[in-house]
Amino acid sequence: MTEEVQAQPAEERQIYDPIGETPTSYLREPEGAHPPLDYPGYKSTALRHPKQPLIYLPQTITEITGPQLGPVLLGENDNDLTVQHEGEPIGERIVVSGRVFDTEGKPLRGTLVEVWQANSAGRYMHRWDRWPAPLDPNFSGAGRCVTDDEGRYRFTTIKPGPYPWGNHYNAWRPAHIHFSLLGRAFTQRLVTQMYFPGDPFFPYDPIFNSVRDERARQRMVSQFSIHDTVPNWAHAYEWDIYLRGPGATPFEEAH
Amino acid sequence: MIFETTPSQTVGPYFAIGLPFDVGPFAVPEGTPGAIHIAGTIYDGAGVPIPDFLLETWQADPDGQFADMYGYGGPSALDGFRGFARYGVEDGDGTFDILTVKPGSVPGLAGAIQAPHIDVSVFARGMLHRTVTRIYFADEVEANAGDPALARVPVERRPTLLAEPDPAVGGYRFDIRFQGPHETVFFAV
Numbered sequence: 001m002t003e004e005v006q007a008q009p010a011e012e013r014q015i016y017d018p019i020g021e022t023p024t025s026y027l028r029e030p031e032g033a034h035p036p037l038d039y040p041g042y043k044s045t046a047l048r049h050p051k052q053p054l055i056y057l058p059q060t061i062t063e064i065t066g067p068q069l070g071p072v073l074l075g076e077n078d079n080d081l082t083v084q085h086e087g088e089p090i091g092e093r094i095v096v097s098g099r100v101f102d103t104e105g106k107p108l109r110g111t112l113v114e115v116w117q118a119n120s121a122g123r124y125m126h127r128w129d130r131w132p133a134p135l136d137p138n139f140s141g142a143g144r145c146v147t148d149d150e151g152r153y154r155f156t157t158i159k160p161g162p163y164p165w166g167n168h169y170n171a172w173r174p175a176h177i178h179f180s181l182l183g184r185a186f187t188q189r190l191v192t193q194m195y196f197p198g199d200p201f202f203p204y205d206p207i208f209n210s211v212r213d214e215r216a217r218q219r220m221v222s223q224f225s226i227h228d229t230v231p232n233w234a235h236a237y238e239w240d241i242y243l244r245g246p247g248a249t250p251f252e253e254a255h
Numbered sequence: 256m257i258f259e260t261t262p263s264q265t266v267g268p269y270f271a272i273g274l275p276f277d278v279g280p281f282a283v284p285e286g287t288p289g290a291i292h293i294a295g296t297i298y299d300g301a302g303v304p305i306p307d308f309l310l311e312t313w314q315a316d317p318d319g320q321f322a323d324m325y326g327y328g329g330p331s332a333l334d335g336f337r338g339f340a341r342y343g344v345e346d347g348d349g350t351f352d353i354l355t356v357k358p359g360s361v362p363g364l365a366g367a368i369q370a371p372h373i374d375v376s377v378f379a380r381g382m383l384h385r386t387v388t389r390i391y392f393a394d395e396v397e398a399n400a401g402d403p404a405l406a407r408v409p410v411e412r413r414p415t416l417l418a419e420p421d422p423a424v425g426g427y428r429f430d431i432r433f434q435g436p437h438e439t440v441f442f443a444v
Contacts, residue, residue: 028443034263035383042265044381047300050441051434055407057387057442060363062374065323067313067339073276103258116273124269128345142273178267180274186313186374187444189385193264210383211262219261242258 025059026187027103027247032213041206043167059187059247066185070112070146079145081117081157089139091120091158095228095236096194099151100181102245107151114180115155116142122161122175131164156234162201174201174208181241188243195221196237263384268345270309270378275343282312282355284335289317291426293390293418294352297377300434304349307380312340312353312390314373319359352424357392363403370398370405377431387442390429393417408440415439 037049057063077083082093096115100108118124118141121133125140141160145153160175176193183189195208199221202208211217219242228236266274283290293312297305315321315338320331322338331338333356340353355373363369373390391399399405405413415437418427431439 029260033260037382037384037386039383042381042383045383046381047303048305048379048381048433049300050386050438051300052412052438052440054441054443057389057404057407057444058364059444060369060404061321061361062313062315062369062372063444065313065321067322067337069337069339072337101258103260105257114273116270124272126269126272126345128268140272144273178264178270178273180266180270186376189311189376190261190263191266191378191385192261207264207383210264216259216262219259220264241261244260245258 023064023185023246025064025247026185026244029244033216035210035212039206039210042210063186066188067182068110068112068184069182070110073112073114073144074146075144078143079153079155081115081139081141081143081155083156084140085138087138089119089136089158091136091139091161093156093234094159095154095156095230095234096177096222096239097152097154097225097228097236098222098239098241100147100153100183100241100243101151102188102243104245106245107147107149108184108243109147109149109151111147111151111184112144112182113147113153114142114144115157115177117157117177118160118163118175120158120161122163129163133161133163159196162199167206172201172204174199174205179241181243183243190241190243192241193220194237194239197221197223265380265383266309266378268307268380271343271345274309275341279341279343280351280353282314282337282340282353283333285354287333287335287354287356289356290354291357292352292354292424293373293427293429294350294421294424295418295429295431296349297351297431298349298433298435302432302435304347305379305433306347306349307345308351309341309343309378310351310353311342311376311378312355312373314338314355315358315361317356317359319361360398367403368398368401370395370402372402372404375431386433387444388431388439389416389442390418390427391416392427393419404442412438412440 222239225238
């Protein structure tokens with residue numbers, strides 16, 4: 001048994017053993033790790049945040065377990081948003097890939113990654129999105145995949161465009177792709193947005209800037225990756241995602 | 256901790272492109288013995304039903320087992336039990352409706368027993384991070400009285416976490432209010 005473990009490459013030993021090594025709690029995130037629920041710059045938060053302080057919930061078995069939906073949901077071509085229709089969507093074909101880790105740097109394998117986005121003109125295939133940019137009949141803008149044994153996800157898609165919104169005069173969202181992650185536990189659930197490097201709209205966007213810490217904001221920005229570029233086919237962006245890792249033992253929970 | 260987490264951002268108004276799926280609102284398959292609906296309305300700070308939201312639930316089965324791949328206490332014996340529901344709506348009347356089974360009691364910390372409960376996440380435009388609450392059951396008076404999480408909630412606010420039996424929905428009614436005198440209790444996990 002010991003010999004078998006030693007024979008594993010170091011990379012594999014980094015990955016959680018799904019049965020044997022399961023955190024009994026997840027770290028409590030410091031103030032400012034996520035945006036505040038009440039953020040006046042983003043007007044819609046005004047009526048959609050609790051006024052009372054959140055109550056500390058001890059993490060129990062309900063919080064350290066979580067749904068595993070990957071195989072239930074995956075369909076053909078779910079990780080290639082450019083081949084879901086008869087024709088090719090218009091725009092810059094890109095590969096978006098990266099790895100899902102916890103904060104200890106351990107990859108999360110087999111976890112569901114869901115994405116949705118606007119088309120290259122910055123318009124969503126959604127009946128509420130009515131701004132006068134063209135729809136693309138060959139682009140729905142939704143995808144799913146499950147991370148591999150190294151925690152890696154990979155989508156082929158079209159680079160989304162920026163678009164205006166009604167928050168304030170001349171408001172524009174920087175180009176982004178929405179990401180949803182289940183992780184392996186209820187505590188790790190995360191919905192976020194991936195941005196593109198050097199976007200000129202960054203300084204003006206209250207949603208991006210709702211994350212107050214500059215270094216934390218940069219964790220939402222992908223990097224151009226010549227390495228992941230497919231020659232004569234698609235250029236590429238790389239973006240790693242970090243979910244909460246193991247925390248203190250549950251017997252030390254604060255009161 | 257070596258790395259810091261990726262920050263949360265809002266699901267925005269167009270999550271319906273990507274997140275809802277056909278059997279999402281079903282934590283158990285239709286026809287499961289003992290299946291119940293849990294339905295309710297989500298109200299914003301002005302008391303107006305929120306037309307666009309994504310609600311997710313996670314819970315144990317009636318024996319206290321989870322549909323989790325990591326083998327906590329062994330797998331659920333309930334056929335087709337997913338334990339997870341996702342209800343997403345983009346221009347509704349503020350109501351949700353999921354089909355599930357009433358969970359059993361599950362262990363808490365340090366030997367405590369938790370009353371039957373369901374963890375809930377709400378996502379929406381205007382929410383930069385999910386909000387988390389728990390559904391308890393008003394008809395579990397004894398179990399609720401010994402629940403360690405409810406014990407942390409001021410007595411006068413505990414009713415906001417209780418789903419009330421309601422034959423009209425075929426199970427229980429649980430409303431969520433973001434602000435106001437009956438603001439739902441939300442948790443930090």
